[in-house]
Amino acid sequence: MAPEPPLLTMSGITKSFPGVRALDGVDLDVQAGEVHCLLGQNGAGKSTLIKVLAGAHQPDDGVISWRGEPVTLRSPIAAMRLGIATIYQELDLVEHLSVAENVHLGHEPTAAGFVVRRRSARASTARLLKRLGHAEIEPGRLVGELSAAQQQIVSMARALSHDVRLIVMDEPSAALDPDEVDNLFRIVGDLTADGVAVVYISHRLEEIRRIGDRVTVLKDGRAVAGGLPAKTTPTSEVVALMTGRNVEYVFPDRRTAVPEGTPVLEVRGLARDGEFEPLDLIVHPGEIVGLAGLVGSGRSEILETIYGARKPSAGQVSVDGRPLKTGSVRAAVRAGLGLAPEERKAQALLMLESVTRNVSVSSMSRFSRGGWLDRGAERGAARAATRELSLRPDNPAVPVRTLSGGNQQKAVLARWLLRGCRVLLLDEPTRGVDVGARAELYAVIRRLADEGLAVLLVSSEVPEVLGLADRVLVLREGRVVHTAPARELDEHRVLDLVMEGSPAT
């Protein structure tokens, strides 16, 4: 490597959120002019790391050095001043402003200090777009009218409108067609030729092989390998690094006999345009069916459509052979479905309320007569449900926001347990849950299934699906590409299935 100090060195970066340690002493060094790839499964800490680098999160511990000098990135503006730009997966553009206005947002060329020199802004925007190979994008157009790929170009133009030395790209190829990916790679090549460093995040190994110089692999908040050669490290080694457990997950024993007989949940030809293709699946009482796939493979959308939170464009969901009214959460809940959504805080919990009220919210009619609540009965039932799941602390009167991630998830499960639901839809049940608390949650899920619940489980953590489910459906880009009993699959096989055949190959 170069004799001069690296452009960027991060060492010992640690960052905790309530209930989970997202980064646990991560080291990363980036040289000027290289493409440094960050690899890791969902939840490995990639997003947190780049947010620290962008100045959006403050690390609890660790040192960041820029050209050999220790720096503190107090805010996104501080990072930008140094020359660090980040292009997030969810683009942060203002749809109702023009391309040129977005590119120069916050640092508009002005006359007399406040009058925006629109012509000059447009001219410089046009130059940037041309450099990015997209001269056809008009600087005067509204960003909201552009395609996703074009918006990404605008986001990149915005990054380049600063004197940028390091660009972080978070899954930039996810929304792109193959030829657009080629253009992206050409841009990355041009940038590095100019001495700009690129931190490139992707799930797709093929892309990393094509443009990457070095690879750092993150896992469970740690860098398990730093600076591997991107082009020559064998795939098996990379996959092993991504998946190798430094904490052994303990999964409960599967039932020996796979349940048969009448399925409780039946999904026929369910589809949503642009999200997932027609899907058939059945779940028996006592059975756990897993959906494995990456972000964007349509997993969460499938669960939410089954649950009625999204309206399907085709197909039918039946419970006990009775078809459900499509697109109605209330019909689904009444038929005995319960959802533990991916975004617990945003989609499931009433954060200002006590555990009791969070647990009882779906069963209030059971504790009321003519709308009048019997609060004693409510407390008792909530206590019984949370005790059954060993929720800690053993006091349902505490606010749910004070609970750890794993116990918050138990509160959501207790809600459906109390409701007496028959089909449990679990979307990333261990997201934001400490590694230690996961085994307990797995045991709870298995026990609920053994007691006769049908469970449909979505997870991007392949070992979780394999360890917990009886049967696994592997999803890629909205399509089921493989179905098999979990015991016939292993992690490498599933990762191959979900990663292969991406557009960049």
Add this chain to the structure above:
Amino acid sequence: MTQHASPPRDDTGKVPSTGQPPFWRGLFAHADVRTLSLLGVLAALILVGGITKPDEFLDTRNLQLVLTQASVIGVVTVGMTFVIMSGGIDLSVGAIVALASVWATTVATQEYGFGGILLTAVLVGLGCGLVNGLLIAYGGMVPFIATLAMLASARGLALQITDGKTQIVTVDSVLDLGLRDAYVLGIPPLVMVFAVVTVIGWLVLNRTTFGRRTVAVGGNAEAARLAGIDVRRQRLYLYLLSGLCCGIAAFLLIILSGSGQNTNGNLYELDAIAAAIIGGTLLTGGRGTITGSVLGVLIFTTITNIFALNNLQSDVQQIAKGAIIVAAVLVQRRTASTT
């Protein structure tokens, strides 16, 4: 588990169950810091009134007047508190009060006597609430816009009905309720209505599924929907409730003024929102109390009264009210960040 200063009496080795907390804890759990500080402010105001105008302020008649004035806006504020707690807003309350008061006092309505006036006021309130609710819950309109439109239309309709004239009430049974003879143990009937509405509002919010759903929708509408709550129907009911409160308030106003005017209820929306916010209702929804809102109303009315007794003009009152709103929110933010 919170730490107790005093050790538990029963020595079973376990932390005492909080399922049945001791009565004093329940008392303080309800009378939280915010309620206590609002009571403190009210006590301070009464002290100020008693010191500056000892004879006039503490006079029974004056106190009856303060409470009577608080009644009309108070009933509106109870409904507003529910709406704000659900994450909504109702800007049309003042206009609905005006429309209900003039509709209920037309010559034609007055022919039906007491019942006709009361029923019309309530039905007009409910009707306006229904329109608000349908537009917001099922029409997907932003509450601010839908109720702003209702504000304009209801006021316009009120003007059209009255042609700008004051409609004098001639039904004695209505007017009698405003007279001193109708006071029971020195309490005016209007104040009793206010008290009843407050108690019912408190019970509905704290002891019924309706109240729970309101809080759930306001705290996290998406979570409420995914938990199986019919969020849209709940929103519709909430605007109906606000309309109902406006109808009741209009009837009280008719008793109080002996007339119906299209200028009635002017800026009630601002007073009601301000009282709810001073009382600790979160404008984004999910948190608030009826007790706090009612204390907010009483604080506002008491200030107005003290200022009037001291010959301070309404401009000074308005400035003071503004300052109080800012102070209350700043204090609340401080307490919210420390808990």
